[in-house]
Amino acid sequence: MDRNIIEIKNLKKSYGNKEALKGIDINIPRGKIVGLLGPNGSGKSTLIKIINGLLQPDGGEVNINGLKPSIETKKIVSYLPERTYLNEWMKVKDILKFFSDFYDDFNMGKAVEMLGNLNIDREEKLKNLSKGTKEKVQLILVMAREAEVYILDEPIGGVDPAGRAYILKTILQNFSENSTLIIATHLISEIENICDEVIFLAYGSVTLSGNVDEIREEKGKSIDSIFREEFRC
Numbered sequence: 001m002d003r004n005i006i007e008i009k010n011l012k013k014s015y016g017n018k019e020a021l022k023g024i025d026i027n028i029p030r031g032k033i034v035g036l037l038g039p040n041g042s043g044k045s046t047l048i049k050i051i052n053g054l055l056q057p058d059g060g061e062v063n064i065n066g067l068k069p070s071i072e073t074k075k076i077v078s079y080l081p082e083r084t085y086l087n088e089w090m091k092v093k094d095i096l097k098f099f100s101d102f103y104d105d106f107n108m109g110k111a112v113e114m115l116g117n118l119n120i121d122r123e124e125k126l127k128n129l130s131k132g133t134k135e136k137v138q139l140i141l142v143m144a145r146e147a148e149v150y151i152l153d154e155p156i157g158g159v160d161p162a163g164r165a166y167i168l169k170t171i172l173q174n175f176s177e178n179s180t181l182i183i184a185t186h187l188i189s190e191i192e193n194i195c196d197e198v199i200f201l202a203y204g205s206v207t208l209s210g211n212v213d214e215i216r217e218e219k220g221k222s223i224d225s226i227f228r229e230e231f232r233c
């Protein structure tokens with residue numbers, strides 16, 4: 001078994017003449033929590049969509065557990081997209097059923113428990129939930145899969161601080177040691193203490209990557225401070 005669950009080589013993607021990814025190389029080891037950090041427009045979502053097979057790269061390679069993004073890799077990757085893809089007219093309980101029918105690795109008990117802890121009514125239609133509650137539901141669906149890789153694109157932007165703390169705690173509690181979690185976000189101070197590794201993306205290139213403790217020690221600052229300095233407006 002490879003040490004790295006995801007290996008990316010010289011990955012390129014342009015939209016017209018806009019280079020969103022300029023030939024990036026990334027290795028993501030198994031069993032780690034990785035923060036994918038970068039300002040707006042740095043290429044985070046483009047990278048995540050390519051890993052999930054929703055966009056085709058113009059060049060380079062992506063390997064997930066030794067496989068190209070495909071139906072096979074979707075079975076082991078649980079993905080939270082940046083925008084909702086769920087049918088707003090469905091009740092929470094119907095979406096649970098849908099997930100449980102669709103994904104063999106979906107743990108219904110876990111999902112029901114997390115919804116209960118956050119006081120989310122399973123009889124409610126998604127369209128009647130607040131933005132933050134909707135985000136919580138989607139995150140619970142994604143985290144209730146017993147996947148090898150979780151990829152979360154901006155998971156907690158609309159969630160209130162108490163909810164965020166609960167969600168991060170829940171992520172950690174449910175997280176098996178063999179799984180890998182990638183979180184793309186700009187809420188760095190909130191997630192830096194749960195991350196083992198970080199990858200900084202800027203203008204389609206990786207500007208810094210490595211172990212969080214080593215980077216903090218070497219630079220004598222928090223990841224949040226390094227980010228603010230690097231990307232000062």
Ligand SMILES: Nc1ncnc2c1ncn2[C@@H]1O[C@H](COP(=O)(O)OP(=O)(O)OP(=O)(O)O)[C@@H](O)[C@H]1O
Binds near residue numbers: 018
């Ligand atoms: N469908 C598209 N058509 C044209 N340009 C695009 C498209 N999607 C993204 N881009 C451009 O590619 C670059 C990278 O965008 P991307 O969405 O990957 O960034 P991001 O880091 O996820 O940003 P954010 O934090 O704002 O979500 C940006 O300059 C963006 O304008």
